[in-house]
Amino acid sequence: MSSAATPRRPRAAALLTPALRDDLFGGVGWKELTGVVEMVVEDADAGALLSHPRRRLVEVLITSWGAPALTAEVLDALPALRAVVHAAGSVRKLVTDAVWERDLVVVSAADANNEPVAEYVYAQTVLALKDAHRRARDIAAARALPPLDGIPGIYGQTVGLVSFGSVARKVATRLRRLDAEVRAWDPYQDAALLREAGVTPVGALADLMAGCRVVSVHTPLITGRTEGLISGELLRLLPRGATLVNTARGAVIDEAALIDVLTERPDLFAVLDVTAEEPPPPTSPLYTLPNAVLTGHVAGTVGGERRAMGRLVLGELRRLAAGSAPLHAVSAQEAHLRA
Template sequence: MNERLRTVLATPLDEELCRLVEQLEPRVELIRDHSLLPPMRYPADHAGDPSFRRTPTQQSLFEKLLDSADALYGIPGEEAEALHRTVIANPRLRWVQTMAAGGGAMVRAAGLPAHCLNQVVFTTSAGVHGAPLAEFAVFGLLLGAKGLPRLQHDQRRHEWADRWFMGQLRSQSILILGLGGIGAQVARRLSAFGCHVIGTSRRPIEPPQGVDEVVHPDDLPSIIARVHGLVVALPGTDATQGMIGAELLARVRPGLTIVNVGRGTVIDEAALTAALRDGRVGYAALDVTAVEPLPNNSPLWDLPNVLISPHTATADTREDRAIAELFAANATRLLDGLPMRNQVDTVEFY
């Protein structure tokens, strides 16, 4: 097909990668004015410098560009309000590529009417972040298994303690909540350690590579006591809100390690705090929290058996290029009438 896809750059992107998109799919006309976008402070800084401000004239020009697009590369300002305005104002808009793997949460927050959700395809960058998040998951499980809080305590006190038995991942059962792009990569890495890997899926599926068992999320209360580690790789939806709560944490194997690389809302943080204090959870490595940034008065900051990572485990200098390549491949699919990858479910918003 000779159809052109007028795409407006709505998020900062290096000019080299803009040209890469056009090279990979020549039917994409990537409209950009870098002076209207905030400068990036580091690679994959999709929101850009927060001190950046457009003049009224620049804002008018930027919105005029957005409202002329068939597709958007990114969400303007990474803001739900801006996404709402843009979709409502532009009846020709067909597609929005979000930068986040969990871009469905932003689409939900935009509060778009049904006719807009039917008009526009929203896609995410799912899969781009799988490798770095899988590494963080293994990192967190190792910290828990090796007793990092105890080691740090003794080191601070200059105590050479008697030898003690550290946990060994190869003898552990690990439960992965969510077997999407992230969960599947976690499973493959844990399989290499010799772990017994259990994954959850709402639909009957064959166990992916590295997964020994697949269970339904409704079965969590009956299996949680079997596992030594829990990796959360779920999106934030109404169905996953508070899934890891007081009732489930009451059933865990004492000393459980929890790693969250999904969304912070999946875990009830008050219940998690109580479980960390009484030893039901021995260690938690959290790259995400329910409210971000984590409020200064959260007890999670000060618990010795918690690692707080400020939603940075996905950061990778290659991220921008990977998303650009994904966008170009999806543009080809759209223009050729093929199903697009990573479409947001506009009912569950994941």
Template sequence: MNKPRSIFLLKKPLCGTIYSESAMTEIARLTENDGKVYEGEDILANPEDFRDVEIIFSGWGSPVMDEKILEALPSLKGFFYGAGSVRYLVTDAFWERDILLTSAYTGNAVPVAEFTVASVIFSLKRAWSAREELLSGKRGPWSPPGVYSGSRVGIISLGAIGRLVCQRLSAFSLDVVAYDPFASDSVFEELSVRRAPSLESIFAECDVVSLHAPKLPETLNMITGELLEMMPQNATFVNTSRGAIVDEAAMIRVLEKRPDLFAVIDVITDESQYCTTPLLKMPNVFLTPHIAGSMGRECHRLGDMAVEECRRFIAGEKPVVPVTAQNIVRMA
């Protein structure tokens, strides 16, 4: 039986980051693959060379799958994306074709959730503030009231990452509440978390608030200065989602006005400004350069998921994480 032809389609330097040697070996076993990495320009320059391609393994740096590139791939049946959000690459032309699209976004959610849980625990132990006090010469004792056991943690959005965070926090003696107007009651029951009636209640009542909402037109600047101003004494705001969901200028003003508050920020609106943003030098901010997601060998989990989706596709089995025009908005 002839094996379907596949290609790698993403930025060339990223292929080895996502697809390990063992993944590439399995791809060669499942499909006819020449081991080369192609970019969109390669396909558009020589469309006749790709007319029999049935399967694409992709990831960060995939070209936008528009009418022009799809015309050069008339045999395409499966597109396996070894990364998170695919919103930027799909088009109406893609949805009009009967092409299976899968994403490894649930795999990318794992390290973000782990980073978040670590940030929550450090925040509740007031580790960040204790370090600042050490730097200022204070030797202790430290006895911040009402931290850790019994503290209330608020999760904004119950997508893949938010759900994982809730599941992992269940191992600790914490009161976890979540805000997601689109999640059903059964989701809250499954996660054993309480539904917060509003964003205002989350910020007003929680010792730590962690943001996991997707970046959409309706979520831009969703987290306002007024919300942050509502936070209790010594509370912490954590953002591993997207910088643009927060009114960054307002956040800076609130953090300057209220030095008791702390922010753990992994994402900013303009990520070219990590070294120049005022957040970097604020004593009540712990800033990292978008490292919560998959890095190093963690990325191989994403490639392995893409390979497994391909195996299931060839075997006639249902995909684990199919992406459709209906569910794409909820994917990270």
């Protein structure tokens, strides 16, 4: 009795630099990956892919940070392509309308990328409620220990989330450890979904800003809709001693207004992992304001954290090879609303 034929492995191309490939997969992970797919093109250069003699065989494209936009011209060179697996978070700079018109499957490793972001926000919330950043600067300036008066402590505080996507949901779960009252503003989410997550929906962004000791921004940057969403007027509503955390996109906050408000109100604090211009111009007051901290995109996956994205990608490639639906596929609408 003859055995069933071994299914053919999907033919794949990888647009990854050697360093990024190692960060994501390591030697063992890459060996596993090349056992799941037949790697017909492996090159960090998009131009090399588009001129490669075997490009027309490529069924699965593996991408990550720095990959080119998948325009109609690029897709025309890849006629067999049926899936794009992105070993990074947002696909907004990668995917164009041509991808959706071709009805390609698009997979993102955002869920794995979002875990460290949520841990970062949780950690910054704890530090904010301990007044740690301000105390560190005051101690360095005064060479003395400031009093402990006015520090709220980590338990039972009110934390606000601006938008309630994947990262914000992960943050809300972590904040349960602190018995926090978590509030969220998101006009695109059903209030019942927020309540099921143990989060209090807030109808007006102004009310959220005015009522929370820590406010964390998770809103995607959507041209013409969310640029400058967090205005100076809203920032001035923050209660005394509040901290603003932004790990989404810098331009969601009116940065000039933020600088003005931080200058006017030294009681406020801003922890910015993203800024409108990256890095900010050399003359930006954000470098010198005593109540602002810049951390430069450390919230997302770095170093060994990236292996989690590689594991997610490998799992999705196994599903695609088996003819199963991926667990982390992204629709056109979802891609538009993600950071």
